Amino acid sequence: MTEHLRAHLQTAQEPAIFHFGSAMRDLTEGDWLALNNLPVLHRFVGRGRTLLREGDPVSRLRVVCKGWAVRSCRIDDERRQILDFILPGDIVGLHVDGHGASLADIEALTPCEVGEIEMKAVERLAIQSPGVASGLQDILVRHLAQSNDHLVRLGRMNAYERVCGFLSDIYTRQKDHSPGPVDFPITQTIVADALGLSVVHVNRQVMQLRREGLVTLNRRQLTITDPDRLADASGFRDRKFSHNRTTYLAAE
Amino acid sequence: MTEHLRAHLQTAQEPAIFHFGSAMRDLTEGDWLALNNLPVLHRFVGRGRTLLREGDPVSRLRVVCKGWAVRSCRIDDERRQILDFILPGDIVGLHVDGHGASLADIEALTPCEVGEIEMKAVERLAIQSPGVASGLQDILVRHLAQSNDHLVRLGRMNAYERVCGFLSDIYTRQKDHSPGPVDFPITQTIVADALGLSVVHVNRQVMQLRREGLVTLNRRQLTITDPDRLADASGFRDRKFSHNRTTYLAAE
DNA sequence: CGCCGTTTTGATAGCGCTCAACCCACGTGG
DNA sequence: CCACGTGGGTTGAGCGCTATCAAAACGGCG
Known part of the structure; x- marks a missing residue:
């Protein structure tokens, strides 16, 4: 695929899909086309509002297209821990327990524009497209690396x-x-x-x-x-x- | 697949493969058969020895079949942070940076028996088998959940x-x-x-x-x-x- | 037996927390 | 236009949790 075509594909689409695909590596032209067929649900979340609550079942993947958010755990009334910061383009909804329930709250620091994509649809796509499957893994591995840094920071x-x-x-x-x-x-x-x-x-x-x-x-x-x-x-x-x-x- | 058959398949194989597959959910009989075809390299690591060093390129996935290990980062001469504990059956080699280099040292707490599987081979398998692909994701997500707990612990x-x-x-x-x-x-x-x-x-x-x-x-x-x-x-x-x-x- | 890594305990110091007060910017409503 | 409330930032005083230093006891192993 030529650079020109890639650029065209990447800019031609829905922002949520663009960010989602950009987070992956080595996507083929076909992968991009398939991604573009994913239905995206748009949501707007006001500052201070909760985008996703701890324990909520996560059936949709969220791409924060505009705005900032944090992922945080409340321990009791006076303690909470912020686990990471979500910047424009970041993907939310991967931190779940064995039952697919969210491990933490996601709270908007600024007004956010969020694109929501059905997890099931992404999974179906991943089965057909190795590029998407390994792209999802890339995203997860990157989250692991981030946690690593934060752990060292908090611990030592x-x-x-x-x-x-x-x-x-x-x-x-x-x-x-x-x-x-x-x-x-x-x-x-x-x-x-x-x-x-x-x-x-x-x-x-x-x-x-x-x-x-x-x-x-x-x-x-x-x-x-x-x-x-x-x-x-x-x-x-x-x-x-x-x-x-x-x-x-x-x-x- | 009957319970009997599943039990047979699970016990009939190489320990490393058994643990690897057991860490995944919903594997089909075919998935198990394919996993069994993966070549496994056996290694033995003495207590206190380093199984994998920070910065090393990780081309093989490690299954610790016997023994305990820790994943740790050295910050300077007098500070280090242990990131997680590896118990028998746990999988090592997923915490890598963008170039596939290990994020931390893996050090044996007790003598370890390790089964090593080529990452490339696993990736090839994941392309053919959706069960293995989503199983790999399960493993990554579980690591994320573990990091979460540890972060809260260290932070608050x-x-x-x-x-x-x-x-x-x-x-x-x-x-x-x-x-x-x-x-x-x-x-x-x-x-x-x-x-x-x-x-x-x-x-x-x-x-x-x-x-x-x-x-x-x-x-x-x-x-x-x-x-x-x-x-x-x-x-x-x-x-x-x-x-x-x-x-x-x-x-x- | 002697060495070395580990555990235990005490004394002291310091980093970071709590409490409390004050300031500032901003938005709201009279 | 000003009074007021609210959320955030800044600063000081004092305390407490945890680190550091030091020493001794313990236990496995060559």
Whole structure:
């Protein structure tokens, strides 16, 4: 398939399908055509609303086409853990238990546009198309890599390193499209719940980073002065993790 | 297929293949026959030896047929994080980056017998057999669920809850075969590196649990007096996690 | 027997939490 | 136009959970 044709196919379609297919590697022209036949249900979710609740049966795969969301577990009234951040183009609905029930809540950080695709239909497609089947596996494996990084962060990094690594990650995941500042629709409370810290302590680390001139950030935007230095400060030796792993698709 | 035939097929084969297939659901007779044709390379790994090193290209899937191992990341000279525990029957080699390189070291806690299967061969098989393809996905999804639990543990549980939850997990993962005590070839240093705590503090929590009469454990065996009480003490409301998730295959 | 890895215990220090207060930006309604 | 409420950010004081350091006991193994 020529590059030209591929580009045409990729841009010609439904955004949800485009993102879904783009997350896979080595799709053939036929795979793309088949993907395009998948029916997509559109939904809009307001900020703060729950897209999917823990324990809900997941029969549809969700592609978040616009907006940000988080996947989080509530432990009790005063504790919750944010498991990952969902950026535009990310896919939701793969974290399920043995009965197909969601392992966590998905909550919109900003208004979201979501495309929903029947899991059954995707599975049928995967049977016919090896490219889609292995693409699904790619997506799952990438989630595993992300969990890995987060586990190391929570288990063995101190507060300063956690914040550095987190900001570095969020930065790198968006860096492909635009130089300069990136979106950051995240409160410090959210950061705290993601990093297993208290809000107050997150704030102290952020203040520290500002004093050191490493970052500029507010509720809207994040600017990183020296990405390499920030990544170094995140504790992962030679930036191997956040650079090659969480964002390893972008690296190709 | 009759139960009798299934039982026959499952027991008639190579242990590595048996475990591999058993980790999947809804395999047809044909799937099992095809699995049995996969060539298996046998390896033996001594205690403390490294089965697979971080960064190594993973071209073969490993089934640990006998023995225990851990998957761990070294951060620097004095810090490491253990990401999960590999028990007999577990599958290794799915945690890879975008280039197929291992994300972590796999280290044998006890002497291990490992069956190695060419990834390429498995992929070829998955193309022909939908059961195997979706079985592979099952395995990946189960790993995701495990990571989830561990993330919550590291992010939002205190030392006591972490130890309770950990012991509870190890117990539940083996409980299907034998009542009473279960294997526990794990030093407190290993527990510490898994739970993001210091050895000394792990020991204090274990001592506490012993004083409370909840567990008996040494370097060989773990006995849990009242599994329900221990699970309650792990902080997960209604034992939903460790019960339904990490071990959700056993629940079926 | 002697070595070494592991477990246990005490004393001390420090990282990060809690509580509390204050500030700011923003939206809402009178 | 201003009063007010609300959500988020910032800062200080004090405490508690967990780490670190140190030492001793234990147990397996050559």
